[in-house]
């Protein structure tokens with residue numbers, strides 16, 4: 001029983017999928033978890049609290065003011081008791097309340113009060129799901145450490161097919177199980193430096209040389225490393241992403257600034273993960289004033305930036321060094337060469353010629369190369385999942 005004695009709070013809100021959460025309670029109990037259920041008033045219109053009460057063998061909480069015992073405040077007691085809160089199904093309404101800190105009933109007050117990890121299982125009509133307000137709220141929650149299980153595409157209660165279905169129970173169960181595995185902190189006490197985003201080199205006051213990096217891969221690594229207990233410093237070049245909570249974030253613009261910021265931190269680090277897309281060249285003479293168009297051609301002289309990672313590979317003490325290789329052709333060959341030339345412990349190869357993965361997309365597909373080891377291929381998945389698998393490889397190497 002993989003969830004033996006885990007305290008799981010299940011929050012059921014008012015959607016047609018509410019009855020499916022009965023099955024979730026059974027699965028959780030089968031795995032040994034203690035389950036307590038809270039329901040919104042709307043949820044009780046779909047499924048009687050007694051069904052949840054019978055399966056969980058615990059009283060179902062619905063009303064802020066129903067518990068008259070003065071010795072404890074029910075929603076706070078429940079909020080503090082749970083190690084994990086699963087909100088399933090989550091309606092657009094509860095998602096909006098959570099994203100905006102609204103606490104006007106038992107469920108929303110509990111969710112505002114709890115410090116437990118939260119897993120959200122949205123299930124609703126496709127148009128409600130895709131509404132920009134719902135999408136904005138989901139994005140906000142995700143950035144604030146709420147784990148969201150994507151609704152499935154399929155036949156909806158409305159009689160047509162679309163995105164918004166409650167996922168299969170085995171999907172929800174595996175996310176719940178993984179969330180407890182994550183609560184091990186294998187990187188506790190380790191200092192991890194991650195770089196992300198692209199650097200930008202000035203040409204004149206209004207123009208620059210840049211690249212397509214969004215920072216998504218590096219930010220995902222920083223967030224996952226922090227969850228695994230590391231002290232994470234993130235040095236980001238240009239990226240629109242917000243500073244991750246719990247991560248010390250330093251923003252830089254040019255390759256030289258990135259190099260300087262890394263050099264200040266490097267000695268104290270155990271692991272360095274260089275996901276930034278560093279400009280190999282900078283403009284030799286940056287113009288003070290906007291360059292006027294004059295001749296039919298314009299020549300910019302570029303000079304080489306330092307290869308930051310190569311330098312770190314030369315001076316490293318015990319640091320574990322991870323590099324990225326963005327390739328459009330001869331990937332494996334070039335990556336193997338970079339692994340050796342830069343004296344790395346691990347190199348992540350991604351093929352940036354495929355727009356479904358790599359720069360700016362939410363997914364990636366990579367090959368992990370390590371000295372004297374066989375390569376590991378991770379097929380297309382979210383950057384978050386790649387980050388997890390990459391860190392798992394680093395952790396297993398460090399344990400040897």
Ligand code: CTP
Pocket residue numbers: 255274275276277278279280305306307308309310322323324325326327338
């Ligand atoms: N890198 C770096 N400093 C640079 C260029 C790259 O530290 N001036 C790092 C990148 O962050 C990445 C790795 O080196 O982790 C490989 O980057 P990539 O652009 O794929 O390779 P380059 O070494 O620049 O070689 P090339 O552009 O010729 O493929």
